[in-house]
């Protein structure tokens with residue numbers, strides 16, 4: 088766990104703030120706009136505006152962090168259907184992150200109702216009111232997801248928002264994504280900001296079909312996954328070829344308890360033994376053709 092004493096707010100291009108993680112060496116959100124990323128890369132990509140017309144919605148927020156994806160989801164759903172009942176499970180390893188977001192008032196851009204919910208989740212790790220039942224499970228998502236599975240929680244939308252596969256490989260493995268697929272309803276969607284080939288093939292190995300999304304504030308697309316092809320935008324030729332390179336060899340964690348180093352080493356060994364094309368050759372082939380992932 089991080090020894091970072093506090094997180095310092097950093098402005099992003101839409102006027103909202105994010106944090107930098109010294110432990111993972113990455114920003115918590117796209118510098119192009121933290122709130123915009125939550126609204127578009129996660130909420131719009133999982134078709135929540137259409138789903139909001141239902142009586143109830145189940146949300147699974149993997150790597151809850153500052154709570155922006157949850158906030159954007161609740162705000163979107165209740166703007167469209169104020170009576171929609173929402174069941175939310177958030178998973179987060181570091182309880183200091185949501186607390187710090189509230190302490191720095193980084194949630195000021197959300198509506199008063201949503202701000203109250205985020206504050207309660209940060210301190211009490213649960214909220215129960217007439218239209219929301221929410222829990223924030225603190226711990227390694229690989230372990231906490233087991234409780235979600237035991238509850239038979241079937242999410243309409245899953246937000247997959249760990250740090251990048253290079254920095255946090257344990258949350259991008261085939262085995263972890265299989266656990267998430269178990270929690271996805273038959274017509275649900277999982278969205279992530281990443282288009283890493285290893286993440287995409289891991290989603291496919293987990294039994295999901297993948298499509299591209301427009302990831303906000305980044306130069307590359309995001310990914311949406313579901314059990315059917317219906318309403319997924321298909322991958323470009325360039326993206327499909329990326330999935331036939333060594334970069335697409337997924338991370339593995341058979342017992343869901345390996346260290347990041349073990350997970351990375353296992354994949355490197357598989358890459359060495361692979362007869363797939365190196366990703367550098369694919370990149371070179373597409374460099375002249377635009378756009379480059």
Ligand SMILES: C[S@@+](CC[C@H](N)C(=O)[O-])C[C@H]1O[C@@H](n2cnc3c(N)ncnc32)[C@H](O)[C@@H]1O
Nearest residue numbers: 150151152153154155156179180181227228248
């Ligand atoms: C990119 S940030 C997520 C941002 C967040 N979704 C938001 O809207 O603010 C990644 C988060 O993953 C958390 N994290 C890192 N490793 C984790 C693990 N093994 N299990 C659960 N959460 C983890 C970090 O503490 C951090 O809050």
